[in-house]
Amino acid sequence: MSPAPDLDIRGLVKRFGRFTAVEDVTFTVPEGSFFSILGPSGCGKTTLMRMIAGFSRPDSGDILIKGNSTIGLPPNRVAANMVFQHLALFPTMSVAENIGYGLRRRGHSKSEIAERVERMLERVDLAGSGPKQINQLSGGQKQRVAIARCLVLEPALLLLDEPLGALDLKLREQMKVELKQLQAKLGTTFVYITHDQSEALVMSDQVAVMNAGRFEQIGTPQDLYYRPLTAFVAGFVGNSNRWRGTVSAVGAQTRYAAEGGFELIGQAVSGLSVGQPVDLFLRPEAITLSRGTDPEAAAANALVGNVQSLLFDGGNSMAIVAPDRGGGSITVALPQTGDLADLTPGEPVRLSWSAEQVTGFAAASAA
């Protein structure tokens, strides 16, 4: 039998009055992995995290850390430690006292605490910062102290509640890389919750996308990006052109009539029938853009149009193209090679993309 996973959640439910915050969530996190829970604010991810940490009790279901149920245990006896959104470093203590807090609670000797704190500070590249006060640290250093304060206790599991949310953009990008490297170096299991898809995609081994209290999909970042299983995941992870439409033909390929008035050809999808309303997704970066006025013959999907506007943003530059036939607009990523850097609004362009790039999901009946 394989060893118990670090975290095993079974059928977890949490209700607040009539509102169900977490609905039947089940997942496991293997030892030493970086697991993210990604979802918009209010989706229940913080409630889920607080149940794992022991701050609130689930209405039903079970939480097992290293095979032992934590239901009913107070937070100070749960073998998981938490890095809070605003870090919650103790401002009345020095860096070393912050990190030593948990060890003091366990009754270790003073010399042992000092030694373990110093070793932990070295591991997070803060050697010698022990006597500093918290307000003398930079944002990134505070982050590392908050993580060190948990890791010095050698928890089975480290929970991180959007710890990068309060940082500015540059530092956030840097901390993303740093956190991933730190996790790889230490080998501790991280469970990370965030509403920022880029944080989840960059750092995680596995990502669970959460919406309205449920897990929509659990998979690798690549799975979520290239093979979304639901319309929510397709819309939430990465950028997409999104249309409503209906299925016009099924077979080797599926044809869709999009609301804008143009036709999209996608791969065969089982379970769709002609006339069924669908949500269609097409990623801006999956579209080939070139100058010209006649459509590309070889591609499954091809159309011509005019550049409506250009959104220059360095590596994330986009062009909004108005197709000649049909209404609406399509957002297209500009190639990174700089070939089309001199594109101007009003220029005729042609767009093409393959059938694999078009994703269609049966529209929710309520919509």
Place this chain on the structure above:
Amino acid sequence: MSVAALPSEGAGRAGLRLSLILLLAPALLWLGLLIILPHIQLLALSLKVKLGPRLYETGLTNYTEFFAESIYWSTLIRTAFISIAATALTLLIAFPVAYYIAKMIRGRRKNLLFVLALLPFWVSELIRTLGWIIILRETGLISLGLQWLGLIDQPVELLGNDAAILVGLVYTSMLFMVVPLVTVLDSLDDTLVEAGYDLGGNGFAVLREIIIPHAMPGIVAGCIIVFMLTLGNILTPALLGGKNSLWFTDQIFQKFIVRFNWEQGAAFGFLLLIVSSLVVWIGLKITRQSLASTMT
């Protein structure tokens, strides 16, 4: 243009200085006329030694008399100790109350409880103390209640002892401890308490390592206010302690009003000031707080 603007700018600065002086004037006048000047006068008065009618010399006799007569210095020590005890007791009772108001409840109930803590102070101190007399006297509520329950067979007098003085002083001081504590506990981030538990702390450890260090400025501020008020209180010890109260402010009152010995009274006033400043200074040293940090 900038050259033309210069004279008017200078005039503006002078106007600014005038308005600053005018703004500070009430506070400066209050400090100068009501606090500094009378104290200088009291100091001068306390150093005068009466030799005969309208005949004075400068000396320390008023002070040496205090140390020579044991009733004087023992009363001052007793007053200081009871005041410290009352302050400690007030802190012990007010801390849970303040923590409950600041952290455990939210919204309207929070405001309601805060007002409830404030409400007794809408009544004058005299009336409040008389209320305690009604409760504690021989024919009072407690005495009658215990008789009715059959726990005692004759009336019991609860007034005129140190416990009665303490009860009255603590009750009078509650608000002045609760308000700074609520303010300082309100500013304590809940996640700090949660982090304290998450990292393995129990309730006692969280209180000792996180809540109390955070609340220290409020605790010290509250204690200073309550100690000063208690030490300077004259009404409560007199009414609840009766003849046995032996309260130092009462002796100052006696010197000034009854004996008409202003010189001695002024010296006693200064001794009280020195003792209270000393106790506050020692308190700040022990808690490693500065006066400035407790006032912000």
